[in-house]
Amino acid sequence: MVSPNQHVQTTVLVAGLRAPTTARTNxxxxxxxxxxxxxxxxxxxxxxxxxxxxxQVQLLGVSPNGILVGSVRHPVGNIAEFLLKEGLARxxxxxxxxxxxxMGKLRQAEKSAKDGQKGLFRGTVQQRTGASGEAEAxxxxxFSADTLYIRNKVGQExxxxxxxxxxxxxxxxxxxxxxxxxxxFLRKRLIGKHVKVQTDGKRPATEGYDEREMCTVSNNNKNVALMLVENGYASVIRHxxxxxxxxxxxxxxxAAEEAAQKEQKGMWSPKPPKQPTYVDYSESLEKAKRQLTLLSRQRKVPAVVDFVKAGSRFxxxxxxENAKxxxxxxxxxxxxxxxxxxxTAEPFGQEAHDFATRRCMQRDVEIDVEDNDKQGGFIGQLYVNRESFGRLxxxxxxxxxHAYSAEKSGNANELFAAEQKAKEARKGMWHDWDPSQEAAENGEDLQEAPATNGVNGDAAPRTKDYRDVTVTYVDPHTARLKVQ
Known part of the structure; x- marks a missing residue:
């Protein structure tokens, strides 16, 4: 009834569900x-x-077959909810x-029928989805816009x-x-951040694919998948x-996908994005030297660690600069x-690599470039959260x-202090450090010297005599110096 004087007879599909068909004659x-x-x-x-x-009928749209789709309300509520609660539709x-x-109310009604094994769901065994509670990571x-690597509290990835x-x-x-x-878009917002993860289910391994864990991830109470879809950086799977x-x-x-499509956001835009093209300046020593001239004049250059090759190589x-x-x-x-x-790795080589991966992989960093090596690499200092990663x-x-290069870079005192701290704490490669053995190797005598010219049998105090000298020769085999 459109008005008291105008009636329309038509077919309306009930929105949000599909009921089983009745007997028909062709x-x-x-x-x-x-x-x-x-x-x-x-x-x-x-x-x-x-x-x-x-x-009351609220028309919502038209089906692909040209039939009106709407919500039909009985005096006590939406008829779709009642059908679903009885298990007479999906x-x-x-x-x-x-x-x-x-739609959320309709899904709850369907779930109620499934739990009660009513109608269409009678005698069915509910699939175990592998869903779990919320965990922090x-x-x-x-890895990509829909795939992440996460690390839990005990360090498992x-x-x-x-x-x-x-x-x-x-x-x-x-x-x-x-x-x-x-x-x-995801890297800037998530890398190194604490998130809450809820497992919604698992997809078994298939040919060419490992088992996949499907999860809801949230950061600062924002659903990560929803952020992607809202900005046009992901599409919604039709299950x-x-x-x-x-x-x-x-x-x-x-709903977010439909809004992003209307607003032509992200991949729904008719215009392709501007993709940065990075030039690999470490391909050859000649290219590296040219770029060194530019980078060595700057301090704390913003960069992103794209890959960790080893504990000290990235x-x-x-x-x-569009530079790689x-x-x-x-x-x-x-x-x-x-x-x-x-x-085969050197002792503590894998530990150093893993530490660098945890602290630096895909992180925003700053670099100071000092020199080139013979392979076209750039030597310098790297800072994560304004801390020298070399010192860490x-x-x-x-x-x-490395004494020579540390002196050359100007941060020798900081590095030697960090090394001494690690030795005293017996960390990593210094787990069996013996100060007396190190002193002997350095030619130092830790035994108490006999009393000569002292007072009351004490050893005579040492005097320091500093002089300016010029190094004229360094023996490449023994590292002994000749000075004048």
């Missing part, structure tokens, strides 16, 4: 198609409550954006996928250019009707880690001071 050949299980019961349920009754996702918050690496969302498809020419931008491994805010994700990106560098920490030497499954590595006993 008009072309007269054959009868039997009803689906509980199809006749669902029809009788609706007839008893709505036929010849005054109801929820469908494609009406979610039309219904908004109302640190994001250690952003695992790979997880964000529930119900997908990164821009690498195979789609319109979406793939936004893949790097979406990954960077099967019986797929339980989905985000608990699935309907919000669908691949860094310098966005403002192999960066080596100056003034120290970290033990070498294994470079492959058949390689030495303090943990995971690197030793």
């Amino acid at each position: 008009p072309s050949d007269g054959t009868t198609q039997p009803a689906e299980p509980f199809g006749n019961e669902a029809q009788a349920f609706v007839e008893d409550r709505l036929l010849q009754r005054s109801v 929820c469908v996702d494609h009406h979610s954006t039309w219904l908004g918050p109302e 640190i994001v250690s690496r952003v 695992k790979r997880i996928n964000l529930s119900s969302v997908r990164q821009p498809k690498p195979t789609d020419p319109k979406q793939s250019p936004f893949g790097a931008e979406a990954k960077e 099967r009707m019986d797929d339980p491994d989905r985000s608990p805010i699935y309907d919000e994700l669908l 691949t860094v990106l310098v966005p403002r 560098l192999t960066f080596v920490l100056g003034g120290i030497r970290a033990p070498r880690s294994a470079r492959g499954p058949n390689d 590595l030495v303090e943990e006993g995971l690197a030793s001071v």
Whole structure:
């Protein structure tokens, strides 16, 4: 009834659900198609409550077949909820954006029927989704816009996928250019941050894919998947009707995706993004020397650690110069880690590599460039949260001071103090440090000298005599000096 004087008779699909079909007769050949299980019961349920009754119909849209879709309200509520509670229908996702918050009520009604094994769900065994409670973790690496590596409180790392969302498809020419931008969006917000993780389910291993853990991740009470979808950096997966491994805010994700598409955000924009092109200046020594001239004039240059090659060796990106560098920490030497499954690491080499990965991987850092090595690497200092990472590595006993390069870089005192601190704490490579043995190796005599020219049998006090000298020769085998 459009008005007291105007009536319209039409077919309306009830939004948010699909009920089983009733028995039908094919008009072309007269054959009868039997009803689906509980199809006749669902029809009788609706007839008893709505036929010849005054109801309110809110039209929401049109189906692909041109049929109106709407919400039908009985005097005591939405008929869809009552159907779902009795197990006489199933929820469908494609009406979610039309219904908004109302969709959540329908899902709760369906869950009630499943738990009570009513109607369509009678005799069914609910799938175990592997869902778990909320846990805290640190994001250690952003693999892509929908895949993260997280580390728990005891230091164990695992790979997880964000529930119900997908990164821009690498195979789609319109979406793939936004893949790097979406990954960077997450890196800036999550790397090294504390997050809350709830496992929604697990996907078993298939050919070419390992088992995947589907999780809801939140940072500062913000759902990470929702942030991605709102900014057009992820699309929402269309689950099967019986797929339980989905985000608990699935309907919000669908609504956010529709809004992002309308506003042409992110990968829904018709314009491709500007992708930075990084030049690898460590490809050759000649290119490295040219870039050294520019970088050595600057201090605390902003950079991003793209990869950790070893405890003291990194691949860094310098966005403002569009430069990619192999960066080596100056003034120290970290033990070498294994470079492959058949390689053997030096003692504490893997520990140094792991420490550098935890502290530096994908982090925003600052670098001071001092020199080049023979392979085109850039030697200098790297700062994480304004702290010298070289000093941190030495303090943990995971690197030793290289005296010559430390003096050259101007931070020798700081590094030697850090090394002495690690020795006294017996950390890392200094776990069996013996000060007397070190003194003997350095040619020092720790035994008390006999009393000569002293008072009351005490040893005579040593006198210090500093003189300016010039080093004329350094023996390459013994490191002995000749001075004049």
